[in-house]
Amino acid sequence: FVFGCGEALSRLVGGDGGAPLDSLVMPVQMPGGVKIRSISAGGHHSLFLTDTNTLLGCGFNARGQLGLGHTSAVTGVVPLLWQSDQTPSQISAGEQHSMVLTRTGRVFSCGQGDGGSLGLGTREDVSTFREISALANMEIRMVSAGKGGDTQNMSAALSSDGEVFVWGVGLLFGPDPQAPRRPLLSPRLLSLGLGLYEGDVVNKLACGSERLLLLTRLGMCMCWCAHVVALPVDSTDVHSAYPPEMSRQSEDPDMSRVMLLHETVIGSALVHYQLDDTVTDIAAARQHCVLYTAKGVVLAVNWNADPPL
Numbered sequence: 265f266v267f268g269c270g271e272a273l274s275r276l277v278g279g280d281g282g283a284p285l286d287s288l289v290m291p292v293q294m295p296g297g298v299k300i301r302s303i304s305a306g307g308h309h310s311l312f313l314t315d316t317n318t319l320l321g322c323g324f325n326a327r328g329q330l331g332l333g334h335t336s337a338v339t340g341v342v343p344l345l346w347q348s349d350q351t352p353s354q355i356s357a358g359e360q361h362s363m364v365l366t367r368t369g370r371v372f373s374c375g376q377g378d379g380g381s382l383g384l385g386t387r388e389d390v391s392t393f394r395e396i397s398a399l400a401n402m403e404i405r406m407v408s409a410g411k412g413g414d415t416q417n418m419s420a421a422l423s424s425d426g427e428v429f430v431w432g433v434g435l436l437f438g439p440d441p442q443a444p445r446r447p448l449l450s451p452r453l454l455s456l457g458l459g460l461y462e463g464d465v466v467n468k469l470a471c472g473s474e475r476l477l478l479l480t481r482l483g484m485c486m487c488w489c490a491h492v493v494a495l496p497v498d499s500t501d502v503h504s505a506y507p508p509e510m511s512r513q514s515e516d517p518d519m520s521r522v523m524l525l526h527e528t529v530i531g532s533a534l535v536h537y538q539l540d541d542t543v544t545d546i547a548a549a550r551q552h553c554v555l556y557t558a559k560g561v562v563l564a565v566n567w568n569a570d571p572p573l
Contacts, residue, residue, distance in 0.1 A: 266292040266300055268310070294341055295320070306357030307411055307550075312341065313355050319344040319364065327360040328391025329375030335391060345392055348372065358409030358471070359417050359550070364393060369403040371396045371421055379433035380447030381410065381417035387449065398451045399429065410471030411550045420476055421451060426465025428454040430476065454488070472548035483542040485555065 269289045294300065299315040309323030309330055321330040322341045328334070331344050346352065350366035361375030361382055372393040373382040380387065383396040399421055406422040410432065418432030429451040454476075461482060468479040476488040545556040555563040 266294060266303065266312070268292050268305070270305075292322075292341065295343075302355060304355045304357040304409075306362065306409070307359035309357055309360075309362070311344075311355040311357045311362055313352055317351050317353075319346050319352055319355065321362075327376040327389050329357070329360050329362050331362060331374040331391065331393045333392050335389075347392065348395070354407060356407050356409040358419065359411045361409055361417060361419070362393075363407045363409045363419060365404060365407045365421075369405060369424070371399045371404050371407055373409075373419070376417060378447075379417045380449040381419050381432040383419060383431045383449070383451050385450045387447070396451065402427070402429065404429075406469060408469050408471040408476075408548075410473065410548075412473030418471055418476070420454075420469050420471050422466060422469050426467070428466055428469060428476075428478065430454045468546055470546045470548035470553070472553060473550045475548065475553075477546045477548045477553050479543060479546045483544070485543045485546065487553075 267289050294312075298318075298320070300312050300320075301315045302313045304311045306323070306329065309321060309325065312320040314320065319331075320341050321332075321344045322338050323330070324337050325332065326335055326337070330338060331346070332338070332342075333345050346364075348366070348370075350368060350370050350372075352364050353367045354365040356363045356365075358375070358381060361373060361377075364372045366372070371383075372395050373384065374390045374393045375382065377384065377389045378387045382390060382394075383398065384390065384394055385398070402421070403424040404421045405424045408420050410418040410420075412418065412433065418430065420431075421429045423429070431448045431451045433447050461484070464480045464482045464484065466478050467481045470477045478486040478488065480486075541557040541559045541561055543555045544558050547554045547556075552564055557563070
C-alpha cells in the first residue's frame, strides 16, 4: 500500500489543495496488481517504480516533469512514457524535474530546463525522458534531483568510483553573492575541497536547495554549498571554496562526529553532530536535511539553522 499527504495529493483525491485534506495521510490509488518498489516525492509531483521496473507518476506537470510528452496535470497515478530499452533502477523527483537511473548506469531527465537542472546542455523544458549524454560513460550508480523552488534547481550524480557530478542553477556563480547566476547546463566533476581518508569514497548523495549533502563509506558527512563556486565557463572541474578553519574539524578515525552547517558557512565542509554514533543514510529537501544513524537516531536540521528543526 502507498500513503501520502500534501497539497498536490489532496487535489488528486478530490480536494481543493488546502486544509484539512493536505494535512492528512491518505491512501494513494494505484493501478490494479501493481507492487511499488520505490517512491520519490518532488515539489508537486511524485514518481513510482514498480517491482517489474515500470515507471508511474502523478501530480503537477506544467514543465513536463512527468515525462508524458505533454504539460497537463495528471489526476491519478499513470504509467509514464519510457521509450528507452534501458531498465530503470532508481527514480528521483526534483522541484519541477525528474531523473531516472538505469541498471547500466545511464541517466535520463525531463521537466524544467531553464536552470540547467536537466543536464542536457540547454535551458529548454523537455516533456519526455532524454539521456544525459555527458554521463553516458561514467557508470553512474546514484542520482539526486534537487528541490529548490522555481528557479533554484540543481542535480547531482554519483559514479561507481565515488566521483560526484553536479549541474544546474548556482553552479557557475562568482564570488559576489549578488552577481547574476550562470547555470551549469551540463554535468561537471565536483572537487570536494576536503580530503577523504585513504580508501574512503563518497557513497551517497542528496540534493537540496543549492546544497548537496554527501556521505562516505566511513560515515563522513559533508555539506557542499553550490552558490559560492567561481570558475571559468570552460573549466573541467567544479571546485568549491571553504574556510581554511573548516578543512578538518574532526580527526576521529571512524569519522562519526559531524556538525550541521550554519547558512553562513560556504563551500564544502564536514558536518558535525555530538552523538557517539555513525551516519548511515541522508536525505535533503528544499529547506532542511535529515541524517539517519546506525543506532536508529534521526536528525533533522533546517539548512539555515534558524531555527533548527
